[in-house]
Amino acid sequence: MTMVNAYDGNKISLEPADQALIARRQKVLGPAYRLFYDTPLHPVKGQGVWLWDSAGNRYLDAYNNVVSVGHCHPAVTQAIAAQAGTLNTHTRYLHDGPVDYAERLLATMPGALGHVMFTCTGSEANDLALRIARAHTGRQGVIVTRLAYHGVTEAVAELSPSLGAGVPRGARVRLMDAPDGGPDQGARMAANLAAAIAEMRKDGIEPAAFICDTVFSSDGLFPDPAGFLGPAVNLIRAEGGIFIADEVQPGFARTGDAFWGFQRHGVVPDMVTMGKPMGNGFPVSGVAMRPELVAEFGSNARYFNTFGGNPVACAAGMAVLDVIENEGLQENSRRVGAWLKAGLQELNIGPVRGAGLFVAVDCLTNGAPDAALARHIVNHMRNNGVLISATGPGANVLKIRPPLVMQEAEAQILIDAVAAARRAA
Known part of the structure; x- marks a missing residue:
C-alpha cells in the first residue's frame, strides 16, 4: 500500500x-x-x-x-438535481414521487408490511415507530440490547445506551444482553428477553416492543447464525408486544445474502425502520409497518413531516434502488x-x-x-x-x-x- x-x-x-x-x-x-x-x-x-x-x-x-x-454516485446526484430543479414540496400535496417510491420500497419487503411513512432521519423513524407501537399496544415498555443505538431524539436516546451514561434512561426501558455468537444463540436471546420483560413487570410496566438492529452493529456485530432472532420475536409477540427491526445499518443489500437484515433470520417484523443508506447521503428515512398497527394511530393523530418524503428525497431514494439493482x-x-x-x-x-x-x-x-x-x-x-x-x-x-x-x-x-x-x- x-x-x-x-x-x-x-x-x-x-x-x-x-x-x-x-x-x-x-x-x-x-x-x-x-x-x-x-x-x-x-x-x-x-x-x-x-x-x-x-x-x-x-x-x-x-x-x-x-x-x-458510493460517494457522489452520478445517478443519485443527477436525480436529486433534476427534481430539485423542477419542484420540491411536501406530502400534503399530491405528487407521484412519494407514491412511486413507497410502492417500490414495499415491494422489497414481505407482503404483510403494507404501509410506509416517511421521515428525514433514522432517529425520526425510530421515534415514530415508538409512538405507533405504544399507541397500538397501549403499553410503554421497550427492551433494547446493552450497547444499542437507535437515535438521538429524547424518546429514542432512552433506547440508545451507546450514547453514554449521561443520557437518562427511564423505568420503561430495559436492557438485555446482546448475542455473542455462541451456541444456542436463539434460545439464549429469548431467555435474555424474557428476563428483561420480567424485570420490567416488577415495576408494573408492560412490554410494548422489542427493537434491535438486526446485525447488532453497536454491540460488536453479531449477524450469525442466521435465524437466531426467531425465538425472541415469537416471545415478544406472545407477551403482547411487537418487534421493530432497525434496518438503518443492515438494510439495503448490506448483508449480501439478503436485502434486509431481518430476512436472514426468517422473520417478518411488525415494523421496519430505515435511514442513512436510503438517499445515499440525502436526508430520507422511513417506517414500514403492518397496516393494522397504524390504523387507530392514523385516525386519532394527524401525522405530518414537512420534509419527510418530499419529491427530492424520493427521487434520491428511487435512484439508490436503481443503482443497487442495476449494478x-x-x-x-x-x-x-x-x-x-x-x-x-x-x-x-x-x-x-x-x-x-x-x-x-x-x-x-x-x-x-x-x-x-x-x-x-x-x-x-x-x-x-x-x-x-x-x-x-x-x-x-x-x-x-x-x-x-x-x-x-x-x-x-x-x-x-x-x-x-x-x-x-
Missing part, C-alpha cells in the same frame, strides 16, 4: 488551517460534537469508495454506509464481503465476523479484549490512507462497513492496511 501521509509511527500533524478550523468548530458547535480519529480528517471531495482531504491526500473509505452506493450491489456485497472476511481471518488478529460488506474483527491480546490495539490500528490506518472505526462494549472491535461498490482490489488495500497496522503495534 502506498503511504499518502507523512507518518512517524504515532500520529501526524494537522495543517495550521485545520487546527484553526477545529478551534472555530469548538467555539460555535459546542462540546457535544465529536471528531473521528486522533488526528481529525478534513475531506473535501468524494467519489465511489474514495475520499480526498484538504491537502490532496486520498483515502479508502471502508466505514461509510451513509453513501451506501448488482447485493451480489457484490456478498462476494466481496466474503473475500474480505477470508482475508482478514488470515491475519489472526482475533475472531472475524460479518455478513456481506459489514465485517468486524476482535482485537485481542492473550485472549483478552484490547481496546488500545483497536485504537492503534484505526489511527494507523487513517494516517496511511484507509478509514475504519471501532465499536463494541470493550471498544476493541474493528468496524468495517464500506460503500457497497467496493471491489476486491480495494478490499486488498484494506487488508494490507490492517496487517501493516498490526505489525506496527
Whole structure:
C-alpha cells in the first residue's frame, strides 16, 4: 500500500488551517460534537469508495454506509438535481414521487408490511415507530440490547445506551444482553428477553416492543447464525408486544445474502425502520409497518413531516434502488464481503465476523479484549490512507462497513492496511 501521509509511527500533524478550523468548530458547535480519529480528517471531495482531504491526500473509505452506493454516485446526484430543479414540496400535496417510491420500497419487503411513512432521519423513524407501537399496544415498555443505538431524539436516546451514561434512561426501558455468537444463540436471546420483560413487570410496566438492529452493529456485530432472532420475536409477540427491526445499518443489500437484515433470520417484523443508506447521503428515512398497527394511530393523530418524503428525497431514494439493482450491489456485497472476511481471518488478529460488506474483527491480546490495539490500528490506518472505526462494549472491535461498490482490489488495500497496522503495534 502506498503511504499518502507523512507518518512517524504515532500520529501526524494537522495543517495550521485545520487546527484553526477545529478551534472555530469548538467555539460555535459546542462540546457535544465529536471528531473521528486522533488526528481529525478534513475531506473535501468524494467519489465511489474514495475520499480526498484538504491537502490532496486520498483515502479508502471502508466505514461509510451513509453513501451506501458510493460517494457522489452520478445517478443519485443527477436525480436529486433534476427534481430539485423542477419542484420540491411536501406530502400534503399530491405528487407521484412519494407514491412511486413507497410502492417500490414495499415491494422489497414481505407482503404483510403494507404501509410506509416517511421521515428525514433514522432517529425520526425510530421515534415514530415508538409512538405507533405504544399507541397500538397501549403499553410503554421497550427492551433494547446493552450497547444499542437507535437515535438521538429524547424518546429514542432512552433506547440508545451507546450514547453514554449521561443520557437518562427511564423505568420503561430495559436492557438485555446482546448475542455473542455462541451456541444456542436463539434460545439464549429469548431467555435474555424474557428476563428483561420480567424485570420490567416488577415495576408494573408492560412490554410494548422489542427493537434491535438486526446485525447488532453497536454491540460488536453479531449477524450469525442466521435465524437466531426467531425465538425472541415469537416471545415478544406472545407477551403482547411487537418487534421493530432497525434496518438503518443492515438494510439495503448490506448483508449480501439478503436485502434486509431481518430476512436472514426468517422473520417478518411488525415494523421496519430505515435511514442513512436510503438517499445515499440525502436526508430520507422511513417506517414500514403492518397496516393494522397504524390504523387507530392514523385516525386519532394527524401525522405530518414537512420534509419527510418530499419529491427530492424520493427521487434520491428511487435512484439508490436503481443503482443497487442495476449494478448488482447485493451480489457484490456478498462476494466481496466474503473475500474480505477470508482475508482478514488470515491475519489472526482475533475472531472475524460479518455478513456481506459489514465485517468486524476482535482485537485481542492473550485472549483478552484490547481496546488500545483497536485504537492503534484505526489511527494507523487513517494516517496511511484507509478509514475504519471501532465499536463494541470493550471498544476493541474493528468496524468495517464500506460503500457497497467496493471491489476486491480495494478490499486488498484494506487488508494490507490492517496487517501493516498490526505489525506496527
